[in-house]
Amino acid sequence: MKIADLEFEPFIDADNIQKRINMLALELNADYAGRTPVFIGVLNGSFMFFADLLKQITLPCETTFTKLASYYGGLSSSRSVREDVELHTNITGRDVIVVEDIVDTGNTLSYFINKIKMHGPASVTVCSLLLKPAALEATIEELKYVGFEIDNEFVVGYGLDYKELGRNVNGIYRLVSS
Numbered sequence: 001m002k003i004a005d006l007e008f009e010p011f012i013d014a015d016n017i018q019k020r021i022n023m024l025a026l027e028l029n030a031d032y033a034g035r036t037p038v039f040i041g042v043l044n045g046s047f048m049f050f051a052d053l054l055k056q057i058t059l060p061c062e063t064t065f066t067k068l069a070s071y072y073g074g075l076s077s078s079r080s081v082r083e084d085v086e087l088h089t090n091i092t093g094r095d096v097i098v099v100e101d102i103v104d105t106g107n108t109l110s111y112f113i114n115k116i117k118m119h120g121p122a123s124v125t126v127c128s129l130l131l132k133p134a135a136l137e138a139t140i141e142e143l144k145y146v147g148f149e150i151d152n153e154f155v156v157g158y159g160l161d162y163k164e165l166g167r168n169v170n171g172i173y174r175l176v177s178s
Helices: 014-031 047-055 107-117
Strands: 006-012 038-043 062-069 082-085 095-103 123-131 143-149 172-175
Touching: 014 047, 014 123, 014 143, 038 047, 047 062, 047 095, 062 107, 095 107, 107 123
Parallel strands: 038 062, 038 095, 095 123, 123 143
Antiparallel strands: 006 172, 062 082
């Protein structure tokens, strides 16, 4: 499949994504039973994962979004975080679950977790669809729920993009090496 000027091949199909999301939701429902967490989706990439995950959450919860960026349309992180949408929900004393599409270097997530902690939440946990362990530059103790660990490859689809394209693709595709 061609997106912009690059070729991508199938990597994780939609059925496997949905099965893994169901498992993550079961874990979250069990771990947060009796509580009312606030789920924070990190836009733009997490929107599909966030929506499908929340459909499976059976406990009372609130939802909100923030928009962070560090890729700016390229193939690798710029290492500079841009916050386009600030968090306006009161999270003081609340259990917060950050929902990410992918944890790559971990720098953007570390930045956001530190910002959240300044508001005094009861707890902060991260749920990410994808994790690239080989790319991590920061230790993220809050990262408890991971859909899939993948190699340090560039991927698109299911909310992830290349040059803002490919987010609507059902399933996840990886860059074809040349």
